[in-house]
Amino acid sequence: MNYTEFFTNRSTSEISKDLLGRTLSYNNGKEILSGTIVEAEAYVGVKDRAAHSYGGRRSPANEGLYRPGGSLYIYSQRQYFFFDVSCQEEGEPQGVLVRAIDPLTGIDTMIKNRRGKTGPLLTNGPGKMMQALGITSRKWDLVNLADSPFDIDINHKRQIEKIVALPRVGINQSDPEWAQKKLRFIVSGNPYVSDIKKKDIKKNHGFI
16 A cells, blocks of 8 residues: 555545554654654545635645645644645545654654653644654645655554544634534543643553
């Protein structure tokens, strides 16, 4: 299976869920920084009031969503950057936002990139994750994942005890329907999930 097949052969929510337990890595030219994906959010296109493509909005800023599945949609808010991958066929603007990783390699560099932050604060949110990887521009926006320094291991994944579907984070509560849709998927008990409570953290990080 290639990236295009992985990101087009089922619903975007199923793709988001299937990303959990897979390794996301970034080659910065000197070393590989990587972590296990533990939180991902689905955005389901023109009908989704929380999606950047809601109502068919299209501009150079969100063009990545309209590219074939497996294309990168790197966007920014304030000083932070976010890692989104387009899903579905070209012209169907759906995507998945990777929100958090459980670090595996290049951790010392991640800590430097995060100015000394350690533990869950290293990568427990989409902006923090990209900062930890050292991403400071939209350079790789629109590029196919296969042609970028990023990689997602679609052939192997860690076994997960339990996956939980939750409402997405930061969605406008004035639209209760889309604010409450359970399109955010997490590895239950993992300390790097963005809003996990300490009492819910598991020693095994939610993996078998």
